[in-house]
Amino acid sequence: MGILTALFQLFMFPGVLFLVVAALLASWLDRKMVALWQARVGPPWYQPFADLIKLLAKEDVMPAGGSTALGAALPIFSLACTLAASLYIPVFGQAVGSFPGDLVVVLFLLSLPSLGQFLAGWLNPSVYGVIGGNRSLLQYFAYEVPLLMGMIAPGVLSKSLTIDILTTVQHPWRWHLFMLPVGFAISLLGLIGKLKRVPFDIPNAKSEIGAGPLTDYSGRKLALWQLTVALQTLVGLHLLVDIYLGGLSPARAGWGVPVFALKTLMLLAVLSLVQVLFARLRIDQLSTIGWRLLVPLGLAQLLFSIWI
C-alpha cells in the first residue's frame, strides 16, 4: 500500500472528510425525519454545515472559573477518539486498518467521549454542568455494560473479535441479527444511550439543566463537541450494520455501496422514530432499565451464543 493511498484512505475516503460530510448529512436527515414526523417543516440540507461553520467562526467564551487547558483539550480528545475508532470500522466494505481483536479497541475508543463529557461537566463552573456530568457518568454505566454485551455476543458466536471477519462471515444471509435479535435490540438501545438521544437524553435534558455538561461551551469547542456527536451517531450505526446486519451482504459485486447505505439509513430512521415516540426518562428509570432488563438479557444472549 503506497503512502498516497494510505493518506487518501485516512483523510479522504473512508477517512475524515467523507465521514464528516456523511455525518453532517446524516444529522440533517435525522432532523428532517423527526421534523416531518412532528408535523414541522425541518431544516434545509445544508443546515448542519451552516451550524458548524457558524460555530467555528464564533467567539469562544470561557467563563471565569472554567479550566481552559483541559476544557479545550476534551472536545479535541473526544473527536480524536471517535475518528480513531472509525478507522477500524468498514464503510462500504473498506476499513483503513484492521487487526485481530479490533472490536474491543473500537468499543473502548467509542466509550471515551462519554467520559470526556463527564469531565467537561465537572470542569464547568455552572451547576447545570456538574449535574449533567454526574448524570453522564451514571448513564455511562447503565448503557455501556449492556452495549458491550450486545456487541460482543456476535463475536462469541462467530469466534472472532475482528470486525472485518465478523462482517464477512455473515455473507450472504447468515446475519447475526437473525441469530441474536435480542443482542441487536440491546446494542441499539445502548447506542441510543451513548448518543444521549430520547428517551435517554438525560445528561443534556434542556428543560432541567440547560445543555448539561456543555452548558458553558461556545464557539469552536462547542462545534467540535457537536461534530463528535454527529460522527458518533454515524460511526455507531456503521458498526451495527457491520456487526449485525452483515455489512455489504447479500449484495453482489458493485451493489455493496447502496445496500450498505440503505441499511445505515434504515437504522438512522429507527433512531429518529424513537426520538419522536418517547418522553425522556429519569436517570433512576434508565438505571432500572439498564441493570434489571438489558444486562440480564445481554447475559442470556451471551450464554446463548456460547452454547450454540
Place this chain on the structure above:
Amino acid sequence: MRKTTIPIGPQHPLLKEPLSFTLEAVGETIVSASLRIGYVHRGIERLSQERNYAQNVHLFERVCGICSHAHTTCFCQAVETLLGVEIPARGAHIRLIMCELERIHSHLLWLGVLAESIGFTTVFMYAWRDREIILDVMEALSGGRVSHAANVIGGARVDISAEQAHDVEQKLADFATRLPMFEELLTRDRSFRARTQGLGVMTEAMVHEMGIVGPAARASGCTLDMRLQAPYGAYPSYDLTVITESAGDVWSRSQVRLLEMQQSLALCRQAMRNLPEGPPSVRVPRRVPAGEVVARIEAPRGELVYYVQSDGSETPARVKVRTPTLPTLMALVQLLPGVETADVAAVIAGADLCIACADR
C-alpha cells in the same frame, strides 16, 4: 452531604416567563425551595386608577397573554354589576364562546409546555399545532389571536355573522377530530405516565389550606368551579358537570384538562348553534355609580377574582385582581422539597403557571 444550589430562572429554558426558583439539592433530591416573583410586575392595578373604565377594559386585557379574555370578562362583569346593567343574551353567548375557546387553547398550551418539560417534543408540537386551529377561530371571531378585545362594558364588541358561524363550526369540527389522539396519548402512553403519575401531588387538604383553584384543585377532588358555583353570563342556560380526579398528581391534572377541553368544545358548538338574536351589547354611561363589588369567573386556570370600587367618577377608585396562579405558586414552594431534580421541570410545568398574571 453537601448541598448544591440550583438556580432555575429568571431566565431558564424551562420557563416561558421570568420567575426565579432557588433550589437546594442533596444528591438528586431537592431539600428546600424558595421563590422570587415580581419580575413582570407592571403596576397595572395602580395604573387602572388613572384610566377610565373603557380604557381599563383594554388595560386588563394585557394582564395576561393567555387568558386575556377571562380578565376582560371578569372586569366587565364587575362594572356591569355596579352599573346595574344586564347584558343582552347574544353578548353573553359570545362571551361564553370566547371564554371556552380560550380554555381549550390554554389547556393545550399547558399540555405542550408540560410535554416539552419531560422531553416529549412530539406532543409539544402536536398540541401547539392543534392549538393553532383554536387561535384561528378566535382571530376569525375577534380579529386578534392573543388580545381579542372582544368585550366592552355592556356586552361583546364583536358580533358573529351566520357566515362566520358556519366557518367556525367547520373549524371546530376539524378540531374535534384531533382530540381523540390526545385522549389516547394522555391516558395510555406509558412514557408519559411514567413521568407524570405520582408527581407533584397536591392533597385535598393542601388545596383547601392554600386556596388552590381551577383544574389543579379539581384534580385533587375539590369540586370548585365558578361556572357552576356562581353561574354568570350565559352559563346558567347550559348543562355543565364539574370534572374531578382524585390523585392530585400531574397526570390527574392532565386528565381533568383533557375532559374539560372536550366539555368546552361541546359547549362552544352548542352555543354557536343557539346564538340568540339581538344586539351583542348595550350602551352604558361613562360614569359608574359609587359602590364596590367583587366578580368571580372561572378562568382557564381557575377562579379569577376582580374587586372594583367606584367613587362615582369615570375612573375606578380601586381595582384588585387575584389571578389563579398566585395560590398555585404559593403551594409550589411547598411542593418542591422532596422532589427529584429530574422531576422539578415537570412539577413546575405541571402547575400551569402564568407569571404575568401573578405579577400584574
Place this chain on the structure above:
Amino acid sequence: MNTDPLAQALGRAAGASCSASLRSMGTELLCTVDSGSLLDVVKALVDLPQYHHLSTITGVLGEGGVRVLYHFWLGAGLTLEVLCPAPSAALPSLVPLLPAADWYEREVHEMFGVQFVGHPHLVSLFLPDDWTEGPPMLAREEP
C-alpha cells in the same frame, strides 16, 4: 343562590355584632369586623362545614386609613372588612389559621404598609429588592 344560611351561620359563629353589619355588595355579602375580633370571626368561618377558601386580601385606601378586605368563598361570596386606622397600623395575621393568607398579606403590606402581626415572613413580594420609596399605593397625587 341563597345566602341566608350563610348569614345565620355567621351570626351563630361570630356573634350578633358581625351579622348585624352584614350587607350586600353587588352579588355578594360584606360584613364589618373590628380588628380585635377578626381572628375569632375567621376561626368561625374556617370551622364552618361547607367548603371555604380565602380568595384574596385587598387593601383599599379609605377615609381615615386603609380598609383591608378579606374575600372568602363559601359557596357564596363573603367579604370581611377591617378598618386599619393609620397606614402603618397593625392587624393580626391570618397565616396561622389559613396558610393561604401568606402572600396576600405580604402584598397588602408592601403596597399599603399595613403590618400583620404574627406573619412569619412579612417581606416584599412583587417590588424589587432595592425599592426605597415606601408603599406605592399610598402615594396618591392627582394626575
